[in-house]
Amino acid sequence: MPREAPYLAVAGVLRTRILAGEWEIGERLPSRARLAEEYGVGRNVMQRAMDRLITDGLLEGRTGSGTYVRIPRERLRLIRSRHRDRGGGAAARSGARERGRANAWDSHSQVRVPAPEEVAERLGISPGDLCVSTRYEFLADGQPVQLSESWEPMAITDGTPIVLPETGPLAGKGVVERMRSIGVVISTVVEVPRPARATGAQAHLLGISVGDLVLQIERTIYDSDGRPVETADMVIPDARREVVYEFGADRP
Incomplete structure (x- = not known):
């Protein structure tokens, strides 16, 4: 042995x-x-x-x-579910409270940002095509629990009231509702989770140590024609949040 x-x-x-x-x-x-x-x-x-x-x-x-x-920290539960906002998810049915869901956030958007090659590939556009890039810092009860950077092609939103995700009449309403307001119907969300180590910048923003475990989630949202309309990279500290994926079972 x-x-x-x-x-x-x-x-x-x-x-x-x-x-x-x-x-x-x-x-x-x-x-x-x-x-x-x-x-x-x-x-x-x-x-x-x-x-x-x-x-x-x-x-x-x-x-x-x-x-x-290390001082023990309670890991808050974050449920990733298509049913989360409908009140019919497993947590709601069991009477359990989803813990760790962000109740505040800071954001900063930049317009006319050329898409990097990796982002362009995910969005099905050409490198250098103009996008709106938004960085988020999410808080739960005042504690930083998630970072996110999202990209939306300006070819879809330019000239509309929703070009900036956190300003305008639908500020903060989320991609699905914002896109619906301009006639874009969302049909699919794809998430790819990967374990990683916190970089210096991520550790500083999240209040953790460099090299701590984090969960990186690559999310891309598609409309009913299969066109990517938004992609985002989320970073969740493993010590702070327990990420739970909920799936619905197909009915015969």
Whole structure:
């Protein structure tokens, strides 16, 4: 049988000590160099062991300060469901409250932004075609819980009252309602979730550590003709939100 990697063995021992309360919540651990000496391993092994515990949510690294036992945070539930706004989803039927749904947000839109190649491919347009780009920071009970950047082709919305998602008569109403107001009927939403690590910019905005686990969701919305009308990249901190997908069962 293959032997367990040294860093995993060290991480297991440290995990046991942390869970046993040897270091209190919020307390700083000894330096990595000191722990490496204590366990008779190289600093690289200790670095990987502690990174593993940071990923697992037991520790947090603070730049220029050290590594601390992480204060437990309740993970809020976010339900991704086509039934969410109809009151007929699983959470509604069970009487459970969806927790973690954003109740406030900040946004900033830019018009006439040339579409990057990846965005253009997702929207079925040519690189450089003009779009409206909007960045969002979503809050739940004052806590940052999600980032998003959306792109809409100006070929669809230019000259209409909905060209800016967060201004005008339908500000904040969402893509489906806004597009319907100009005769564009939404039929399909495709989401591709992927695990990732927080970048420096994302960590700063979300109040987490660089390298923390996040869920990235690539969303593209299509009209009834199969034309992409909006695409967005959402970033959700794993430590803050539990993302649940709800699907309806086809009836015979």
